[in-house]
Amino acid sequence: MATINFTINGKKASLEDVDPEMPLLWAIRDNLGLTGTKFSCGIAQCGACTIHVDGAAIRSCVYPISAAEGKEITTIEGLSENNDHPVQKAWIEAQVPQCGYCQTGQIMAAAALLKENPNPSDEEIEATMGSVLCRCGTYPRIKKAMSQLVKK
Ligand code: FES
Ligand code: FES
Known part of the structure; x- marks a missing residue:
């Protein structure tokens, strides 16, 4: 188990005692309560779980949370302030x-x-x-x- 630190939608997040292999999508939805990012196939085939890590699109259902250490993450909730991207x-x-x-x-x-x-x-x-x-x-x-x- 590990502690993972990253920035999400401009705010610092620290998740303690997590399995380093846990998909980042699980952390986003279940630990952080950001449910705008969706789970569908779970095997990187559909794109429903797409978020940005350091500005690049990734499929968060197969992205281990350990890889998010120190990164800047953006979800749909943080794409714009007033849905005006x-x-x-x-x-x-x-x-x-x-x-x-x-x-x-x-x-x-x-x-x-x-x-x-x-x-x-x-x-x-x-x-x-x-x-x-x-x-x-x-x-x-x-x-x-x-x-x-x-x-x-
Ligand atoms: S849920 Fe389908 S690509 Fe992630
Ligand atoms: S799956 Fe319904 S809008 Fe795309």
Whole structure:
């Protein structure tokens, strides 16, 4: 067992007596009570659990908490102060969500992609967004929202 320290959504967190192999998603949802990040497949296949670690998108269901030591973590709750991150605004404008279950992952994946590359190609957008599974089929609206965000 170990004590793991990291920063999450701008605040310091210290988790004591945790299994170093425990997925970070468990800590986020169960220890810290941040339930905006979703559990679905649990094997890095669907993207529902996507968060940012030091600015990069990762799948928190397979990310051991020991790897979070000293890192800056952002979840959907910390992406913006008032749900006004450009990706969130574009998602609302394009009315992307249906059931909503996958949308945390979609938004976090999109935000990381655009931070790394403000002008991704259609292929890059499809590769990133297509890897986050949406059973409601919101991909056409995701495409529309992303087209409003990409700098021409
Ligand atoms: S729940 Fe993590 S990728 Fe599916
Ligand atoms: S909005 Fe329902 S799974 Fe994506």
